Amino acid sequence: MTRFAVLSDAQWARIEPLMPSSVGRSGRPFQDHRRVVEGIIYRYRAGIPWRDLPDHFGSWKTVWKRHRRFSGDGTWDLVLTRLLADADAAGVIEWEVSVDSTVNRAHQHATNLPRDTGGPVSNYTKFRHEPPDHAIGRSRGGLTTKIHHLCDAKMRPLVVIVAPGQGGDAPMFPYLLTALEVPRHGPGRPRSTPVRALGDKAYSSKAIRKLLRSRGIQAVIPEPADQIGHRKRRGSKGGRPPAFDKEIYKRRNVVERSFNTFKQWRGIATRYDKLAITYRGGAVLRAITIWLKALGDTP
Template sequence: MSRTSVLTDGQWARIQPLLPSSTGRRGRPFRDDRRVVEGIIYRYRCGIAWRDVPAEFGPWQTIWKRHRRYSGDGTWDSILAKLLTIADSRGEVDWSVSVDSTVNRAHQHGTNLPRATGVGSNYMNLFAEPDDHAIGRSRGGLSTKIHALVDGKGRPLVLLVAPGQGGDAPMFPHLMNQLKINRAGPGRPRTRPDRVRGDKAYSSRAIRTSLRDRGIVAVIPQPSDQIGHRKRRGSTGGRPPAFDKEDYKARNVVERNFNTFKQWRALATRSDKLALTYRGGAVLRAISIWLTALGDTP
């Protein structure tokens, strides 16, 4: 397989029927679907400008427009959802999930659109562009955060993007609300993991209460200031929350997931102007990870 052939025949056979041109779409069918999809993957993997995508993948305008369309109409998300259904039906999804975020520096080419201050921006509508394009100013400059919920083996389940200066805890309920894996047969989608592992940024009363109410084990350490507040209150401070130190060691899978994501250079440094297409690239990376996990055998 050449360097520019980025999908195996088995991987393409899995996703090809799920593309709009193969599912009864009205109008003239898309041409060269595989070549265009591989061109999108090649661009994100190499971190090049859209105009620099090799001509063998077709016109760069077609590649960009197709990615913009698939990011905005939910095609990438529907493909990921289907792969997760297959994986769960095989028992390959580990429901001991981990949560975290990673900050990615925004390139100057991705920061030259007018932006609002972020007030009132909606990052939870996955297929609408937020007013600030999910770009904010953190210590390292203009940046974007990818918030991820991964399974116990570090494979992505949910991905959201937000400005780099935003906190992790406020995004947690939105990540959990997006966790939904459909059954291969009858039955409601599964939305409740067995446990959630998170670092100290997720240690809040609201998060612990919501997890406890749903019967989900919280494996989240307390930061030192919360421990101090509880001790100063004496007997009225209550008991410390349960924390499984050994189980928490497995949280490193989410960090390894981010390392895998950033092997695609256009995700490690954001040059996309639109949050919609940047998140679409992240979802496409998740698709590639699950395609590898599922293998070529149907």
């Protein structure tokens, strides 16, 4: 096995049937899907420019165009959804979810497109549409992008959304929860209700707690000091403090460790992609490789 072989035969056999069979109006079949997909993985893992891809993977233009197409037409999302369905059928998914975001610096090569800032949150949740600001914003770290992430109890990603770095975490939570749909093998609605949701103080709001309560999901979210003080000042009108299990909350670190795994790919830790669609596509592809390993399809 060479250093360019990044998928085992078992891993490729699982995802090969999900690859598109033709391209464009002419209906010409795609050539050598595996080599191209491994080229995309290699590029994000190494964090190199597309033009610097080794010749082993063929034309860099073909690799980039295929990734752009698969990111925009939903192929990567389809593959991840099918793997999640397989994992759920095998009892691999742990339905205690944790939520958080991570800020990633955008390289200067990713920030040289015209941008219209200040778009609504919903722009960043339509996975197949490029937002006008390309999900690049300005925060303390400069020009940055956030990856908002929902993972299971074993650090494995369930939902991935990208948004500008200055955006808040709480407004994205309803979209993350709505996007959580794992189809079942056979009849029945997709699984979309975790047992509980763990989040830090940024997710402590009445709207989020009400949403979780309406879905029958236990909220394990601490109250920030200002909310505690405001409630106490109101006396009996402030209501009871929300239930909070400190022991369960200790397990929230899985989402931080999940980000550490994500950022082992240099092309995810630093954003080099101009388009939000392709950057998110790389993050979804990283999630795919994590679930392939979880399903036992290792080299």
